[in-house]
Amino acid sequence: MPPSSRSTREEPAVHISIPLTLSLSLAAGASRPEAEPDAVSVAAHLHALDAARLVSEHEVEVSLPRTGRDFRRAKVRDTETQLLIDVAWDATGRAVDAEQVLRAEAAARRASLGKKTPVLAARLTEAAPDETIPVAIWLHADPISIALPARELPGASDAETRHEKEFRLAELRTTAEEAQREITSRLRMLGGEIRYASALAPLIYVDLPAAAVAEVESDESIDHLYDAWSDNADELDIQSCATNVDPGVWAYGLTGAGVVVAHVEDSRADRDNTCLVCDMGANKPTHINVDQHSTACTGMMVSSNITYKGIAHGACFYSANGGSYSDSDMAGAIDAGAANADLQSHSWGFTTNGQLNEHDRHIDYIVRNARVFADDSAGNSGNSNYLTSPGNGFNICTVANYDDRNTCDGVDDIMSSSSSGRDPISPNGDREKPEVAGPGTNITSLTLASPGTCPTSSVGSGTSYSAPVIGGIAAICMEADPGLKLWPEALKALLMASGVHNIEGDRRLSELDGTGGVDGTVAATSAVAGRWKGGVLEAADFSGGHLEKAIGHVSAGKRLKVVVCWDSNPNAGYTDDPLEADIDLDLIDPLGAVIASSSSYDNSYEVVDVDVTTAGIYRVRLSYRTWAGESEYVAGAWTISSP
Known part of the structure; x- marks a missing residue:
């Protein structure tokens, strides 16, 4: 986030890895350069380099509430070696060992809170010993095997993707059961009532006496304790033409056929509405909670109504309904969506003031390990307020x-003033969320029906209605290339690279619309053309600190947008920084020159966006500052469109 909107609220602790040799070492406490300190002068002074060969590519301002430390940090490129130098300095210009300072902040947080969230810790200080406290417990678990064939060209079949997913789901169920077995008995002995034990993740929801929470916290099998009494809620046409799906994509014959989409919220879609055709069931099929919100959101993805047709009207749907918005019921809905669909779209959430909670961690775990793409509504708290979890x-x-103003050409589109835009808190303060935008204002969709009818009506506005639009485009991309069903990182990268409709700010990436409004035709044609690559990478794959891949020929006069995505590791400490890799992206033109780069600290993606002036073969080059895990799922996608 920009320094002007930098949060001074409590930041989560951070997990920091020793920097790779790619980042030149600092001498902490070294004296300031003679000039007024900035990124280039500090890097030149510390490494005895000519400032003329240095360019600052990314700078952040870091403020740590528990240790009271403030400093600036930057990635500076040496244009002669093309290496990125990581530098940090305080207000006096003296070098700061950023890794050490961040580790100290993490230690201070753990010393104060232990394994508890700040909200849970605060409630326990006021609770009577016998007061019942709803708690979500994340357990230590054996890592899931991270093995997947590298994807350089299209070719994965539906049968191959189904077999791989079934294998992974079985492994996740076994891992969750083993992690939960012993602690479940202990929780009951302490007077706990188990509300839900996740079928796919090392996660348990339990009501515990307050006095028992401290005893449970000392159990070595427990990684973290979350407060589990959240006020989850819904996050409240012509979407198909505004996103350039109609007529472009449908005319191409892509409708999401062969894909199952899950809509995740408390209620289920109304099966009496005859425009919901291919029904694959529900998590709680007989539950009485059936409402318009779920019906409308599901309809935006798969409706067969001739006037208000779903983005992916050839897809089948699954209602991943929780029955209620209790945290434990929604965890069950998340698991059901992962087990029964190719992708899940979430239109619910609650404000956590920028903190990660157990639902964020749960879905991150599902995406990484079950290989299921997930999207979510950003929230409706206003542009200056925090996004909602998950x-x-x-x-x-x-x-x-964004508001498409009920027109298709996009020239008058604006961001909705209710769309949440404040970024999550992160160690270096530069996370950027949301990733993309979709039309969600003044929407007409399916509504509750009498048996045998297909009514539609104006259903209102909200990010609830933006998320299923993107879910529908994701389904179309999966139909175009079934290999994307196994690569949620690649699908996310492809959707971000298809964010070529700039609503506000910088067209590459900005505060409120991310990479931009997703263009369905750009996304679908890029999927058809196979414009993505994915692989399980290790540090050793970066020969000389770099990994280069050709993305093919691009004509002059075109716009080229490239995104690389990787995952957090939910098996790592999620109160710390869950990113085990910090990857940077360079775009190299046919003459071998770096023409664009992206090098944030706290994002799990990087983005470049250029107007092509020289025709020829373009390449991407990846490098990394830190690599703490053994291996990572890394995928890149690119789109070629008109400027």
């Missing part, structure tokens, strides 16, 4: 709401 997660694609 949209704060790293592996989910969070969607903002």
